[in-house]
Amino acid sequence: MAMVENVSSSRRSFLTKIWIGLGVVALLQFFTGAVTYFGSGRKQAEKKPVTLLQAGIITDFPPGSVTPIAKGHLYLNCLDDGSFLAISRKCTHLGCAVPWIEERKQFECPCHASVFDITGAVLKSPAPRALDLYTVSFEKNMVMINTSNPIKRTSFTHDQLVYAPKPS
Amino acid sequence: MSRNLLLHFRPQQISAAALRFTLTWGLGGMAALMIVQQLVTGLLLDIFYHPLPVQAYESVQHIQSTIFLGRLVRNLHHWIGHVLIVVVLLHLLRVFLSGAFYSSRRANWLVGLGLAALVLLANFSGYLLPWDQLSYWAVTIATSMLSYIPLIGIPCQELIRGGTDVGAATLQLFYFIHTSFVPATLFFLMTYHFWFVRKAGGVLISGNKTTDKQEKRNLVPVVPNLLVRELSFAAIVTSVIVIFSMRFDAPLGAMANPHLTPESVKAPWYFLGAQELLLHAPPLVAVFFLPLFIGSFLILLPFVKTVEDKTHPLLKTLVLIGFGFLLILTITGIWFRGPGMRLMWPW
Numbered sequence: 001m002a003m004v005e006n007v008s009s010s011r012r013s014f015l016t017k018i019w020i021g022l023g024v025v026a027l028l029q030f031f032t033g034a035v036t037y038f039g040s041g042r043k044q045a046e047k048k049p050v051t052l053l054q055a056g057i058i059t060d061f062p063p064g065s066v067t068p069i070a071k072g073h074l075y076l077n078c079l080d081d082g083s084f085l086a087i088s089r090k091c092t093h094l095g096c097a098v099p100w101i102e103e104r105k106q107f108e109c110p111c112h113a114s115v116f117d118i119t120g121a122v123l124k125s126p127a128p129r130a131l132d133l134y135t136v137s138f139e140k141n142m143v144m145i146n147t148s149n150p151i152k153r154t155s156f157t158h159d160q161l162v163y164a165p166k167p168s
Numbered sequence: 169m170s171r172n173l174l175l176h177f178r179p180q181q182i183s184a185a186a187l188r189f190t191l192t193w194g195l196g197g198m199a200a201l202m203i204v205q206q207l208v209t210g211l212l213l214d215i216f217y218h219p220l221p222v223q224a225y226e227s228v229q230h231i232q233s234t235i236f237l238g239r240l241v242r243n244l245h246h247w248i249g250h251v252l253i254v255v256v257l258l259h260l261l262r263v264f265l266s267g268a269f270y271s272s273r274r275a276n277w278l279v280g281l282g283l284a285a286l287v288l289l290a291n292f293s294g295y296l297l298p299w300d301q302l303s304y305w306a307v308t309i310a311t312s313m314l315s316y317i318p319l320i321g322i323p324c325q326e327l328i329r330g331g332t333d334v335g336a337a338t339l340q341l342f343y344f345i346h347t348s349f350v351p352a353t354l355f356f357l358m359t360y361h362f363w364f365v366r367k368a369g370g371v372l373i374s375g376n377k378t379t380d381k382q383e384k385r386n387l388v389p390v391v392p393n394l395l396v397r398e399l400s401f402a403a404i405v406t407s408v409i410v411i412f413s414m415r416f417d418a419p420l421g422a423m424a425n426p427h428l429t430p431e432s433v434k435a436p437w438y439f440l441g442a443q444e445l446l447l448h449a450p451p452l453v454a455v456f457f458l459p460l461f462i463g464s465f466l467i468l469l470p471f472v473k474t475v476e477d478k479t480h481p482l483l484k485t486l487v488l489i490g491f492g493f494l495l496i497l498t499i500t501g502i503w504f505r506g507p508g509m510r511l512m513w514p515w
């Protein structure tokens with residue numbers, strides 16, 4: 001008699017375990033389903049085609065100028081030696097938009113007072129790294145900026161500069 | 169039938185000792201009251217609100233300026249939202265200090281943590297909805313903190329924002345969280361929370377042992393003893409909030425402009441502690457390890473072995489010191505930081 005009870009109770013606990021196991025599997029399925037549902041819907045907004053932005057004619061940007069390009073949330077800087085640099089406006093600290101302060105010739109973040117020079121390099125923290133870059137290219141006499149993916153960098157180096165082709 | 173349902177939450181008689189105000193400071197009840205008030209004012213606001221950029225801002229302006237009592241309803245929703253966070257944190261601290269999270273109350277402590285997280289989530293998701301400069305940039309800063317977490321930080325940030333920047337997709341998600349996800353989850357967890365208190369035998373009566381034993385046996389009917397106390401406390405709290413909201417307006421700045429960050433913009437105040445820490449500590453500590461540590465500490469707390477279910481005094485002191493530390497950081501962030509994060513006096 002005792003044996004019979006043991007058998008039935010162990011069978012019952014076995015069945016209970018199966019039920020719990022199935023429940024966990026179902027829960028996991030539901031969870032992954034929900035997450036994928038959510039994620040796939042959000043991806044659409046994220047996907048951006050490669051967009052080349054026409055910034056303007058090369059001569060529009062004299063050496064030593066910083067021009068805000070509102071459409072791409074960026075600045076097109078022409079350094080004193082005539083080289084170009086497209087710089088993101090997003091502060092690398094916590095994402096505020098940094099304005100160019102003409103009198104002091106530097107970018108000053110209004111949020112936590114980070115300062116960047118004309119090349120986007122950090123002059124004053126808390127910003128941890130230089131402002132992001134965008135690729136600049138030239139088509140005939142136009143400056144083109146690839147706004148689809150900003151390039152992260154820790155600091156400014158000279159190979160980031162892009163020179164316009166000599167007019168022939 | 170309804171009477172039976174109520175009995176799941178409240179017994180017919182309770183011990184006289186449980187009536188003492190200083191047992192709970194009415195914090196849990198206050199939180200519940202405020203959540204109901206948020207539900208009512210939130211529904212009223214939702215009638216006229218549009219969760220789309222530009223329209224969102226205009227609809228809030230419309231609510232404030234043309235709708236009868238619209239401004240008061242928005243003020244109430246705004247201020248209660250902030251006070252609720254303070255109340256919930258104090259409630260958490262009170263429960264911790266009276267050690268009411270062992271044995272039969274263990275599960276309820278976890279439910280309570282879930283509720284606290286939901287209240288924070290509700291406030292944060294509501295922050296963006298007015299779509300003014302303040303909300304836009306505060307949410308930008310707060311979600312930017314995620315980017316300091318290695319590997320998963322940026323993907324998480326983009327998932328939340330629905331793109332690289334805060335925009336229409338972010339507003340849509342925050343609106344959903346604020347008006348569907350949070351209320352639904354909150355309702356279930358709250359029911360559970362109350363029922364668990366009842367199941368554990370009401371509020372924990374701590375304090376002087378001998379007099380308590382007598383008082384505990386001295387049962388009094390809930391109606392009117394407890395009911396009158398609760399109702400009058402609710403009335404006092406409500407009138408203070410209403411008077412405050414009639415006097416002080418919820419802020420509404422200029423419409424959100426992704427091209428221009430206004431001077432002295434700050435993250436929501438309950439993130440300012442983390443942001444302040446971000447200035448002094450390695451970013452990974454401030455935005456990742458510290459929250460992770462606090463979170464797991466709170467979750468594991470009721471499972472620590474103790475003698476007679478009493479919290480070790482040393483632990484209490486440590487928690488109070490930690491709490492004080494965060495409080496100082498937060499207060500510095502709120503009142504002692506001027507434009508450009510310079511330290512300054514608040515006057």
Ligand code: FES
Binds near residue numbers: 091095096110113
């Ligand atoms: S966001 Fe620019 S310094 Fe913080």
